[in-house]
Amino acid sequence: MNELLKIENLNAYFDKNKVLKNINVVFYEKKITALMGPSGCGKTTLLRCINRMHELNENAWVEGNIFLKDGENKFIDVYSHEPSEIRRKIGMVFQKPNPFPTMTIFENVISGFILNGIKLPKKQAEEIVEETLKKVGLWDEVKEKLNKRGTFLSGGQQQRLCFARALAIKPTVLLLDEPTSALDPIATKNIEDLIITLKDTVSIIIVTHNVGQAGRISDYVAFMYLGNLLEYGETEKVFTTPINKKTEEFLTGKIG
Numbered sequence: 001m002n003e004l005l006k007i008e009n010l011n012a013y014f015d016k017n018k019v020l021k022n023i024n025v026v027f028y029e030k031k032i033t034a035l036m037g038p039s040g041c042g043k044t045t046l047l048r049c050i051n052r053m054h055e056l057n058e059n060a061w062v063e064g065n066i067f068l069k070d071g072e073n074k075f076i077d078v079y080s081h082e083p084s085e086i087r088r089k090i091g092m093v094f095q096k097p098n099p100f101p102t103m104t105i106f107e108n109v110i111s112g113f114i115l116n117g118i119k120l121p122k123k124q125a126e127e128i129v130e131e132t133l134k135k136v137g138l139w140d141e142v143k144e145k146l147n148k149r150g151t152f153l154s155g156g157q158q159q160r161l162c163f164a165r166a167l168a169i170k171p172t173v174l175l176l177d178e179p180t181s182a183l184d185p186i187a188t189k190n191i192e193d194l195i196i197t198l199k200d201t202v203s204i205i206i207v208t209h210n211v212g213q214a215g216r217i218s219d220y221v222a223f224m225y226l227g228n229l230l231e232y233g234e235t236e237k238v239f240t241t242p243i244n245k246k247t248e249e250f251l252t253g254k255i256g
Ligand SMILES: Nc1ncnc2c1ncn2[C@@H]1O[C@H](COP(=O)(O)OP(=O)(O)OP(=O)(O)O)[C@@H](O)[C@H]1O
Pocket: 014, 019, 037, 038, 039, 040, 041, 042, 043, 044, 045, 046, 057
């Protein structure tokens, strides 16, 4: 397996509060990695450090290094490139479906281009919209109403639209922050199936509280606790023989 993201000596702060403590980890390409751990342990913060969003909070800062694979045997330093460039390579989907409310379904899918000032020829835009909506399993449901607002869709459909929005600009990495926690069981199952189909084209890091979900979809699991990364490895191994006592307690529902 190939290295994708190398995180070295990463600390993250809100004011004086250190919420990530010397994180060292390598995530792999074309794999699904689940980030788990109790509420407040720093999962969202870690995702937001990876795509340069943490620093958007007032008085928030980061120390350490993150390197992202960018072509054969080449890594770029995430913190010495433009945040907008990094966010094109590292897409994100959030907990609550949040299509742009003033945009149509069509515009939402290509919003990454619109917001980056890239004007696509009409035919190319149409191709990207169709291809991406097919990829997320939404095309048949919305092809007759591409000019309607994205917010008019059901919650599960809106979330798939958010996946399409993130995927349309062909990111290397997709960060998912509890993408199914606001959805019903059927929509959750659809999104889990979608995530599995995506791993041929994009590397995925997913925050989930749900041990069952991590077991169903992830190849690797990282377990965080109070800002530390306590355990990391292949899901099957971590789930069957956790090394750290806290990991075991979390997996068996004693904490979390
Ligand atoms: N905007 C903020 N300002 C100050 N502190 C924050 C802010 N956001 C998060 N924190 C703190 O940073 C720590 C890590 O929070 P984070 O949101 O990364 O946790 P999490 O693991 O994603 O939790 P959850 O499972 O509840 O989403 C927590 O102690 C939290 O209180």
